[in-house]
Structure formats: C-alpha cells, structure tokens
Amino acid sequence: MSSFLPAVAEELLREIRNVYQETSQIPDEILLALKFVFGPSALHALDLVDQRAVTVLSSPSGRRVYQVVGGSGHLYTCYTTCHYCPCPAFAFSVLRRSESLLCKHILAAYLCQAMGLSQQETVTDQQMSNILCGKAGPGT
Structure with missing residues (x-):
C-alpha cells in the first residue's frame, strides 16, 4: 500500500485484500473498521469502487497513476x-485541517x-508525462 498511511490503515487494507481474494466480498466487521479508520470517506469511496470509477494508468517505463x-x-x-x-x-x-487520513x-x-477492481489502461510514456504535468488525459 503506502508507507504514508498509519500502520492500522495499512493493515486494514491488507486484510481487505486477503479477505476479498478469498470470498469476493468484504464482511460487515471489516466495513465497520473501514468506517472507523477512514470516517465519512469510506462510504463514498466504496460507492466509487461500485461505480467502477477508478482506472489505473500505466506506461512502458513503469509509471502508474490512478484516475478517479x-x-x-x-x-x-x-x-x-x-x-x-x-x-x-x-x-x-x-x-489543512487534518480531519481525515x-x-x-x-x-x-x-x-x-x-480488491483488484480497477480498470486498466496503458498509455505511452509521452501521454504519462503529459498526465503527470497536468496537461492532458490518457486520450491525448
């Protein structure tokens, strides 16, 4: 995951990965823990996951970003x-307010x-450079 997250958040995301790989669902107790750790962002994030609103862009050079x-x-x-x-x-x-992780x-x-649910898209290194510089989306 990310070394910037507190250990409890990283552990929770690992638990989600492990349980989801085995059962293709997230049990209620893990959903409650997700809400406890991440607050109101949790429900909204799960909604974005359900909507398949996340795409991972990767380039031949190995760069990866998520577009949501x-x-x-x-x-x-x-x-x-x-x-x-x-x-x-x-x-x-x-x-600014440090209210959320x-x-x-x-x-x-x-x-x-x-959960392995993001859409996958490959872009050229030039497209990735443009995206990283905020100049364009994946289609340009």
Whole structure:
C-alpha cells in the first residue's frame, strides 16, 4: 500500500485484500473498521469502487497513476505512491485541517488496488508525462 498511511490503515487494507481474494466480498466487521479508520470517506469511496470509477494508468517505463471520476464527474489523478489527490476535499480535510487520513478518491484507489477492481489502461510514456504535468488525459 503506502508507507504514508498509519500502520492500522495499512493493515486494514491488507486484510481487505486477503479477505476479498478469498470470498469476493468484504464482511460487515471489516466495513465497520473501514468506517472507523477512514470516517465519512469510506462510504463514498466504496460507492466509487461500485461505480467502477477508478482506472489505473500505466506506461512502458513503469509509471502508474490512478484516475478517479468523482461524484460530480470531475476526473482526479491520484498519486498513491506519495498519497496525494488534487481534489478540494484533500486540500481542506486532509492537508489543512487534518480531519481525515485521505479523501474518497485516494481511498477508492487503495480499495481498488487491494480488491483488484480497477480498470486498466496503458498509455505511452509521452501521454504519462503529459498526465503527470497536468496537461492532458490518457486520450491525448
């Protein structure tokens, strides 16, 4: 997962991965733990997972980013390796007020990573460079 998350959050995401691989579902007690650790972001993130709103983009050079379509339809490029999302909720609730560990977009990316449910898309190194510089989406 990410070394930026507290150990309890990382352990919970590992548990989700293990249980989901075996049963293809998440038991109620783990869902409650998810809500306890991540707060209101948990339910919204699970909704994004259900909507298949998470796509992992990978390039031949090995770079990977997650793109998440938010509830408003806005596309956010999330960086799980450095635990960052450009959405307003991340800036306000995570960075400014320290009320949350992360926003729903990054949590959805972590959940999809753990559950193996993200859409996969390969982009060229040039496209990835454009995405990382905030110049364009995967189709350009």
